[in-house]
Amino acid sequence: MPVPFKKDPEQYSSRKLLAENVFDIIPEDDDCFIYEDIFSQIDTSDLEKKYSMAGQHAYHPRILTTILIYSYSQGIYSSRKIEARCKKDLSFMYISHLNCPNFRVLSDFRKNNWQFFKSCFVKSVAIAKSLGMVSLGHVSLDGSKFYANTSKYKAASYKRLNENYKKLEDEIEVLLKKADDTDRDEDRIYHNGTGYLIPDDIKIKKDRLAKI
Numbered sequence: 636m637p638v639p640f641k642k643d644p645e646q647y648s649s650r651k652l653l654a655e656n657v658f659d660i661i662p663e664d665d666d667c668f669i670y671e672d673i674f675s676q677i678d679t680s681d682l683e684k685k686y687s688m689a690g691q692h693a694y695h696p697r698i699l700t701t702i703l704i705y706s707y708s709q710g711i712y713s714s715r716k717i718e719a720r721c722k723k724d725l726s727f728m729y730i731s732h733l734n735c736p737n738f739r740v741l742s743d744f745r746k747n748n749w750q751f752f753k754s755c756f757v758k759s760v761a762i763a764k765s766l767g768m769v770s771l772g773h774v775s776l777d778g779s780k781f782y783a784n785t786s787k788y789k790a791a792s793y794k795r796l797n798e799n800y801k802k803l804e805d806e807i808e809v810l811l812k813k814a815d816d817t818d819r820d821e822d823r824i825y826h827n828g829t830g831y832l833i834p835d836d837i838k839i840k841k842d843r844l845a846k847i
Contacts, residue, residue, distance in 0.1 A: 661725050667727075669763075669766070670701075670708070673763060673766075674700070674701040674704065674705070674730075674759065675697075677701070677759070679700065681751075682696045682748060682751055683696060694734060694736050694740065698734050700744075700752060700755050702717060702730060703744070703814075706727070707756070707810060712817040713817045714742040714821075715738045715821055717738065717741055718735065718738040721734070742818045745814065746815065753804070753807060753808065756807050756811070757803055760803060761803065
């Protein structure tokens with residue numbers, strides 16, 4: 636007697652009844668919606684003044700900041716992996732507004748705007764922390780954690796809050812250094828490549844199946 640495995644949903648097999656908006660597929664309680672609201676509060680006006688009206692249109696600094704902070708909150712530090720997630724992960728597509736910056740654009744933005752990015756990261760984590768959001772307000776670094784709003788550390792003196800804020804800055808500095816080191820290591824391995832390209836000889840399905 637055959638094992639009664641679950642069948643694929645009709646939506647998958649028939650391609651019917653799919654959401655008109657692709658983001659409707661994302662579960663309503665996905666944290667990407669909360670973080671989109673948090674990141675929308677980031678003030679990038681000073682940084683925007685550095686951009687020139689001439690030449691090709693650049694990605695908005697808020698979009699780049701949002702993509703990077705969200706990625707780091709998910710434990711993804713490689714700019715190449717972030718680029719790949721923006722192409723195929725719905726939550727990342729939502730956070731990035733369907734923009735998919737090249738990995739070099741992402742890493743250069745972080746390196747060229749270090750203090751601005753660090754400040755935005757600290758503020759974003761502080762907001763998430765106050766909201767009790769775990770994945771950004773609970774970023775782990777070497778065993779340490781940013782305590783969520785529900786923790787016993789919520790009530791603190793002004794001095795304690797300043798100390799915690801300084802600790803937050805120091806730990807984010809470590810995280811950004813980790814992102815820098817990751818990109819540098821991958822640059823040595825892949826140079827200007829992403830490491831995620833499909834070889835030409837298996838792009839065609841017939842050839843791929845034969846090789847598999």
